[in-house]
Amino acid sequence: MPQAAPINGFGPPHKPPECRVQHGWQLCKQHSKDQKLLADYIVYMKRDKEKNNWSQEAGNVAKFLFYMDPTTPSLEFVRDIETTRRFFRELADVGLQKQTLANYLKSVKAFVRYSVVATSLSNTDPGLYTIARQYLEKLDDITSTLIKQVSKKVVGKRLNVPLVNSRTARRVTEMLTGKEKRPPVCLPWESTGDNLDQANKLFQDLFPVTLSGAPPGKKIRESVVRENVKVCYDKWRSVQQELRIRDVIAQFPCRRPSERQIQRYIDRQDWLTNKITAETVVPAWKPAEQLMEVLDSTAILKLVRSQKWKGLIVKDDEVKGKTVMTTRDFAKDEVVCDYHGIPISKAEGKKLLVCTGQDEMGYLLFYKNSRGQGCCIDAKTLPCPCHPGRATFGRLINHSRKKYNLKPIVKTVSIDGNDQDVIYLKATRPILCDEELSFDYGVRRKSFQGKAAGLEWLDD
Numbered sequence: 001m002p003q004a005a006p007i008n009g010f011g012p013p014h015k016p017p018e019c020r021v022q023h024g025w026q027l028c029k030q031h032s033k034d035q036k037l038l039a040d041y042i043v044y045m046k047r048d049k050e051k052n053n054w055s056q057e058a059g060n061v062a063k064f065l066f067y068m069d070p071t072t073p074s075l076e077f078v079r080d081i082e083t084t085r086r087f088f089r090e091l092a093d094v095g096l097q098k099q100t101l102a103n104y105l106k107s108v109k110a111f112v113r114y115s116v117v118a119t120s121l122s123n124t125d126p127g128l129y130t131i132a133r134q135y136l137e138k139l140d141d142i143t144s145t146l147i148k149q150v151s152k153k154v155v156g157k158r159l160n161v162p163l164v165n166s167r168t169a170r171r172v173t174e175m176l177t178g179k180e181k182r183p184p185v186c187l188p189w190e191s192t193g194d195n196l197d198q199a200n201k202l203f204q205d206l207f208p209v210t211l212s213g214a215p216p217g218k219k220i221r222e223s224v225v226r227e228n229v230k231v232c233y234d235k236w237r238s239v240q241q242e243l244r245i246r247d248v249i250a251q252f253p254c255r256r257p258s259e260r261q262i263q264r265y266i267d268r269q270d271w272l273t274n275k276i277t278a279e280t281v282v283p284a285w286k287p288a289e290q291l292m293e294v295l296d297s298t299a300i301l302k303l304v305r306s307q308k309w310k311g312l313i314v315k316d317d318e319v320k321g322k323t324v325m326t327t328r329d330f331a332k333d334e335v336v337c338d339y340h341g342i343p344i345s346k347a348e349g350k351k352l353l354v355c356t357g358q359d360e361m362g363y364l365l366f367y368k369n370s371r372g373q374g375c376c377i378d379a380k381t382l383p384c385p386c387h388p389g390r391a392t393f394g395r396l397i398n399h400s401r402k403k404y405n406l407k408p409i410v411k412t413v414s415i416d417g418n419d420q421d422v423i424y425l426k427a428t429r430p431i432l433c434d435e436e437l438s439f440d441y442g443v444r445r446k447s448f449q450g451k452a453a454g455l456e457w458l459d460d
Ligand SMILES: [Zn+2]
Pocket: 340, 341, 384, 385, 386, 387, 388
């Protein structure tokens, strides 16, 4: 049934009586769910979030949108926090259950979050996008005010219990979330500095720190840990920040990301309060401890494919010829680049060696693959067929037997469906900006059936 547009915020004259009694007239009207804004959201909920209660969620949002603008559903309401407050106040005034109220708030919040995170709003209307994000934080204030009212009701009557155990903790949670049916409990300790650890523990047991969760509201915080509230709250926030920093770092296991890459990842997350900045993540970054296991991750294979390794530059040296230098710091065990060339068999490599001059022997890298077979990377043939027009870094890195700062590691990865060995070069120690890179080619004077005996550079 098409909705008649109300005049001056009042509904049309035919008000269904049950509606007026239950919610108040204006609060029970809603926009059609076929309107694009709502229809898109429903598709998102059904497909991307697999929400079972999408119909109820959409209904809540449709009613809210109608209240905010009866003419057309739009996101413009994020500019109007006062009317938002009035909406929830009116819901409370008509005697809605607190839980129902909280559900409304949750639905509106989820809808704004969806608009911020899952739509192209940041591109199509950056101004509105920013306001929408700020709006979400203001909604948090409304949440805490609402729950404050809930907790005021139950915290008033207290019973004494001797010990804090998981049952107590569970009951306090139930009490604070309004699920409590039995008489509420009072926490057993006097709030002194001695109990700080216990307070922190209880606080985090009651309000588990998660990546995306919001901290509990002020009233609840105070009712749980009283004078310790600031310490516990600050601790909760710092634990969440550490969790988030660890989460960001785990996304970049092999190479230190740039601040831009980090920011892009953070912006995609649902972290609307207690934010972390890209600058705080960079100094905390270190490569994954199980580096071997992540050497086939998407980001590193993308670099292997493109050969666009950042942080390196080729310079000419009077004595050594070409050298590869760093243009940024590298952490110990960080993957600096790979040794790129054409993968051939050991026998083919040896054949090539016969017709290779001393100065070019460094362009053939012999190694054993994961199955123990002898293999070779031919970096002599230039350009490689896969990167015509690109001088790859690995082959230009000089040999050093004693003062090397890189170590080759072999990893068999799947590229375009084919197994392929990649020789990664990882830092054996922290490497500073503007240092020359080198690794031990593994050849000695006796290598290559004695042919290498005359090579001066093998002793460096
Ligand atoms: Zn290539």
